[in-house]
Amino acid sequence: MELFFFSLFALISVVCAINVVLQKHPISSALSLIGVMGSLAVMYLALGAEFIAMAQIIVYAGAIMVLFIFVIMLLNAGAESSRGRSWIVQVLGFPLMVALLGVLCYFSMQWFPDSGFVKFGDFQGGGAQQVGYALFTDYLLPFEVTSVLILIAIIGAIVLARKEMD
Amino acid sequence: MLAFLIITAVKLAIIAGVFMTTLAYLQWVERKVIAHVQVRMGPSRVGPHGLLQPLADVIKLITKEGVLPPHVNKFFYLLAPFLAVFMALISISIIPFGTSITIPAFTIGSTVFGPYQTMMELADLNIGVLFILAISSLGVYGIALAGWSSNNKYALLGGLRSSAQMISYELPMSLAIAAPLLSAGTLSLRGISDSQAGYYLGFIPHWAIFQMPFPQIFSFILFMIAAFAETNRIPFDLPEAENELVAGFHVEYSSMTFASFFMAEYANMVTVCSVATLLFLGGWHPLFPASLGSNFVAPLILFIAGAVCIYHGLNPARPLDRITLPVFGVMFFALAGLMAIPQLVPILTPLFWFLAKVGFLLFVFIWIRATLPRFRYDQLMSFAWKFMFPAALINLLITGFLVAWFS
Numbered sequence: 001m002e003l004f005f006f007s008l009f010a011l012i013s014v015v016c017a018i019n020v021v022l023q024k025h026p027i028s029s030a031l032s033l034i035g036v037m038g039s040l041a042v043m044y045l046a047l048g049a050e051f052i053a054m055a056q057i058i059v060y061a062g063a064i065m066v067l068f069i070f071v072i073m074l075l076n077a078g079a080e081s082s083r084g085r086s087w088i089v090q091v092l093g094f095p096l097m098v099a100l101l102g103v104l105c106y107f108s109m110q111w112f113p114d115s116g117f118v119k120f121g122d123f124q125g126g127g128a129q130q131v132g133y134a135l136f137t138d139y140l141l142p143f144e145v146t147s148v149l150i151l152i153a154i155i156g157a158i159v160l161a162r163k164e165m166d
Numbered sequence: 167m168l169a170f171l172i173i174t175a176v177k178l179a180i181i182a183g184v185f186m187t188t189l190a191y192l193q194w195v196e197r198k199v200i201a202h203v204q205v206r207m208g209p210s211r212v213g214p215h216g217l218l219q220p221l222a223d224v225i226k227l228i229t230k231e232g233v234l235p236p237h238v239n240k241f242f243y244l245l246a247p248f249l250a251v252f253m254a255l256i257s258i259s260i261i262p263f264g265t266s267i268t269i270p271a272f273t274i275g276s277t278v279f280g281p282y283q284t285m286m287e288l289a290d291l292n293i294g295v296l297f298i299l300a301i302s303s304l305g306v307y308g309i310a311l312a313g314w315s316s317n318n319k320y321a322l323l324g325g326l327r328s329s330a331q332m333i334s335y336e337l338p339m340s341l342a343i344a345a346p347l348l349s350a351g352t353l354s355l356r357g358i359s360d361s362q363a364g365y366y367l368g369f370i371p372h373w374a375i376f377q378m379p380f381p382q383i384f385s386f387i388l389f390m391i392a393a394f395a396e397t398n399r400i401p402f403d404l405p406e407a408e409n410e411l412v413a414g415f416h417v418e419y420s421s422m423t424f425a426s427f428f429m430a431e432y433a434n435m436v437t438v439c440s441v442a443t444l445l446f447l448g449g450w451h452p453l454f455p456a457s458l459g460s461n462f463v464a465p466l467i468l469f470i471a472g473a474v475c476i477y478h479g480l481n482p483a484r485p486l487d488r489i490t491l492p493v494f495g496v497m498f499f500a501l502a503g504l505m506a507i508p509q510l511v512p513i514l515t516p517l518f519w520f521l522a523k524v525g526f527l528l529f530v531f532i533w534i535r536a537t538l539p540r541f542r543y544d545q546l547m548s549f550a551w552k553f554m555f556p557a558a559l560i561n562l563l564i565t566g567f568l569v570a571w572f573s
Contacts, residue, residue: 027242034307051296054299058300061300063336070326070330
């Protein structure tokens with residue numbers, strides 16, 4: 001059952017991810033990206049991390065991608081015109097990508113040699129309570145640093161917007 | 167396993183059927199209520215008191231020609247209403263309506279089945295509140311895509327307004343939801359409702375809006391205001407403002423695709439009212455304890471409604487009322503009798519209280535539509551960011567502090 005859902009949503013996420021690159025129109029790409037986020041959320045759910053799954057949908061699919069689509073609609077961006085690609089990209093692009101993936105696989109196998117297959121339903125403690133507890137005990141410093149980072153971003157946005165208003 | 171599948175299928179059929187009928191009749195209720203607020207009659211031609219009007223509307227909308235304008239982006243134009251309806255209808259699957267139902271053991275032939283016990287809901291997620299928030303944040307895509315793919319400037323403006331408005335009001339709504347969660351200590355909707363059982367001093371209900379240490383009445387008001395914006399209802403219906411944008415995001419839609427946006431709006435209304443009931447108004451827990459007679463409220467109200475119907479049927483304002491009103495009266499009496507059967511009281515009374523609260527909130531939605539004018543767009547945005555957001559934040563802060571202090 002879990003294997004079936006994993007295969008299904010892994011397939012959907014890979015197809016959507018390829019579609020993000022292939023689509024000519026930005027709105028189609030953005031919607032494919034939502035498909036990727038949604039299927040990732042389903043995988044988190046299958047792994048037992050239900051809080052992360054919902055946060056994934058609320059934050060990425062619900063907030064960030066809405067902003068993306070909002071900006072695309074506001075700028076009324078049309079279909080992208082494909083420029084002529086250089087011969088290096090045309091010839092070497094795909095082989096290089098396969099090589100990069102191979103290298104990544106090799107190193108992850110090297111660094112984590114004893115890691116087995118992921119078992120679905122083994123992991124407990126992905127609920128809101130456990131995530132919150134972990135955030136405010138073990139990971140308190142990264143959490144606070146992230147909030148400061150976001151604060152800096154907000155201040156930067158306000159500064160940029162104010163310049164335009166004057 | 168088989169029993170579980172059958173019970174779930176039956177529950178699914180009941181909930182889907184009742185929900186769809188409710189959506190169709192909500193339109194009738196809305197038109198009737200607004201008409202009476204404005205001293206008109208409302209729909210009255212199709213069937214007694216216009217009661218068959220929703221049926222006529224559905225037949226009209228299905229049989230009308232669905233026009234596909236030549237200038238639209240076809241794929242997204244057809245995807246948008248589907249997305250809107252899907253996101254609106256899926257939330258009802260995790261709303262609990264009442265306590266559990268027990269089906270006693272029975273025998274068919276020589277095999278004994280049961281007894282079965284089932285909860286009055288489709289699924290009890292332990293992250294129910296987050297699920298509702300996630301689905302409601304995805305609901306904006308239907309409207310935004312409809313506005314964009316129509317390739318029409320009014321529709322595009324409607325879609326833009328809607329996405330900006332829903333992002334802005336999602337923040338105060340989430341913060342307003344977070345406050346009662348602090349005292350409930352769970353994210354499951356059933357758990358939240360159960361945490362509000364019981365009474366202070368024997369008669370003040372333990373609902374979140376009365377709950378100590380800090381009554382959540384402010385969260386409730388903030389949530390309801392944000393809910394109006396999330397469902398695009400007056401006074402926040404800027405995405406479909408008729409006198410500015412013709413019809414806003416659905417200006418290019420016709421027939422069932424047009425109707426599906428309305429279905430989504432009404433479904434969102436029902437969902438939001440159910441969530442407000444579960445989070446703030448104690449779900450299916452009655453206003454006063456059973457020792458003071460809260461079990462008799464349902465039959466009494468239905469009996470009075472039946473008596474009023476029969477009285478007006480005996481003194482009819484219109485000739486037809488002589489037949490229709492007594493029939494309604496008898497139906498109300500039958501319902502009152504059903505509510506008073508002792509075996510059914512533990513099932514029907516919580517259901518009655520839940521539906522009564524949801525119905526009242528839906529009435530408030532319609533009432534406000536009949537009363538208030540529309541906001542201006544800049545007022546809408548500054549209201550969200552300069553009043554709602556700080557107010558919700560302060561409310562959450564005080565609640566968190568007091569919950570930590572008293573626990």
